[in-house]
Amino acid sequence: MIEIKDINKAFNGKTVLKGISSTFKEGEINLIIGGSGTGKSVLLKCMIGLIKPDQGSVLYNDRDFYNSDKETRQAIRREMGVLFQGGALFDSQTVEENVRFPLDMLTEFSASEKKERVDFCLQRVGLEAAGKRMPSEISGGMKKRVGIARAIVMNPKYLFCDEPNSGLDPLTSVKIDELIKEITEEYKITTIIITHDMNSVMEIGQNVMFLYQGDKLWEGINTDITKTTVPELNEFIFANKLLRDAAKENENK
Secondary structure (H helix, E strand, C coil): CEEEEEEEEEECCEEEEEEEEEEECCCCEEEEECCCCCCHHHHHHHHHCCCCCCEEEEEECCEEHHHCCHHHHHHHHHCEEEECCCCCCCCCCCHHHHHHHHHHHHCCCCHHHHHHHHHHHHHHCCCCCCCCCCHHHCCHHHHHHHHHHHHHCCCCCEEEEECCCCCCCHHHHHHHHHHHHHHHHHHCCEEEEEECCHHHHHHHCCEEEEEECCEEEEEEEHHHHHHCCCHHHHHHHHHHHHHHHHHHHHHHC
């Protein structure tokens, strides 16, 4: 379980996050949604330690990330898996080298142990035959799956995904969503996804937080989101519908 309490963050005098609090449960998919510039990615970075909040706390199973000693923070980091927007693969490394990278950096596994773990993760995402290929030789959807394999190679307790469907066609987006859902349920991971995709919200989002201009304006389960009376959230849902309809029209041309 992850708890965030009263997270505030400002840059150059401009407040980006305004006292955000929530609880993210083990074995569930938690979505943070909102338009561009609403603070979604900043909140994620505060949670994984890339940006320190100006105020507030982030607790991993009651361990306060920002008020712990170095050893505790390192232990928490080893329990995290992160899927960055775009995949963030190393162009000069093969698929299997990309997946193995966290094991090389953070473990003392033997070469055979690393190979066994990498092979398992690539098989789990359906890329067992792509290990020797370079990122330039695979599709965008495959790159996202490589990113997922790398994110789970350390057998994480917490999985963070930043816009996992960005740049993907609707069918591939659905497949990525299904894969994240399967992995979350199978390994009882606490999963947090940053997204603006309402299809992801309705299909896999068990718990949803809506941010608007740094404020948390709505939080609840995905089946209740269409019943909201929050005008900013209704506008966000409507804009998403227009984008999805336009994408479908382009596909049918």
